[in-house]
Amino acid sequence: MSKCLSCSQAGKGAFCKFGPQSRAFLQSNSLKTDYVRGSSLFREGDRSNAIFLVCSGKVKVSATSREGRVMILRIAQAGDVLGMSAALTQGDYEVTAEALEPCSVLVLPTKHLMTMLQNFGDASLAAANVLAEDYRAAFDEARLISLPSSPAGRVARLILDWAQDAKSRSNTFITMSMTHEELASMTATTRETITRTLGRLRKDKIIETHGVVLKVLQPQALERLCAC
Amino acid sequence: MSKCLSCSQAGKGAFCKFGPQSRAFLQSNSLKTDYVRGSSLFREGDRSNAIFLVCSGKVKVSATSREGRVMILRIAQAGDVLGMSAALTQGDYEVTAEALEPCSVLVLPTKHLMTMLQNFGDASLAAANVLAEDYRAAFDEARLISLPSSPAGRVARLILDWAQDAKSRSNTFITMSMTHEELASMTATTRETITRTLGRLRKDKIIETHGVVLKVLQPQALERLCAC
DNA sequence: TCGATCGGGTGATGGCCATCACATAAATCG
């Protein structure tokens, strides 16, 4: 299996599986850029001019209200592509992408993206897959927020999603390297509620935490809490 | 300008602007189907086997929790395409699509969709645009629910979105043909809260309603309420 | 025409959680 252009790993991302032609095109028309922790790849409202292929590091994708309330949509990792929707519709970025750790990113300007999509079939298929993933992420977020009736339920839902994710990597532990503040932004609640909810789950022996490691003791209890 | 295959209007949907070849392919491989009010085009969890091009009528797109809590993602109309994401990823439908009025729909089986995407460039571009729209709808929904801190704020946000939409059609009125129950499902709140919130907005002379017609008197007041 | 159903309006109540305030722990940095 061919390796991803720069992830230097057999990437699972849609843009990691290009054939020789599209790969060469991507390589010669994109610019590898490094971002330090805290810097922005692009910001909500900026005119879109490129797509971003994450090669290493973690990128926080979020949207902000005028009041400063933040909604975290997802955490992108190696293999993920950011800014596709805005590039295709020639509009503004609808979200802000910010490096959570030092990141290495391939930046492909929109005009080259367009050329690539027109000339290489595998590239347009990959683009469609990227969009489908973006859609799923947004849909899952909407579902996470809408369906559970209470903040506590949303936290339970989030933990269950993580557990699912961990299990898919045959891992019994969840490594949660996010602050309570960030968790609050993902579940449309406040930091204090996150602290209290996690505390209560611990007290009730439903979860167990050791530093960043989180273990679910009673999945059914979480299911009951979120009820969705 | 060529007319949409079956909308019989200069459709604005991505699939309404096909060239002669892709149009002919679509026509000969899809099945025009009518749905009565209340019937389902497809249901959440069903195996995806086709995409649906709405030619006339309105279709409610929603997701449901096990408890029966409903999240309405959007109301699709003529020109909209449903089920694209599930078809492309060969997965299950993640939402339920239900006819709100008698609907006429073109049903294109997934295998023919795939053939079409591989053979016609304009079709794959259109598919990408459909996905981008789906993404925006889900994102907007997540944003609507996440960012305003209170149910009342979300209702205000929803009305503002409608006003925006109406203004883009140079219309000073909003025609709101949805029940309070449905509004509640769109804003993650309850019917009673919708009734009370609208009542209060009326009392405060912020909005005015006459039957299904709604008029915004003080947009700034709504902005202040939702604060996003 | 008359139930039956549905959409809408309203009161009472109680719990949850947002907000404010402050205290501690941990990490970062000079």
Add this chain to the structure above:
DNA sequence: CGATTTATGTGATGGCCATCACCCGATCGA
């Protein structure tokens, strides 16, 4: 190492809203 920032924990309080209960009017179907 001290000092400052960041992350977390916790109490008190009050308001909003989910829930339950009921009523009314309109619409629909037989």
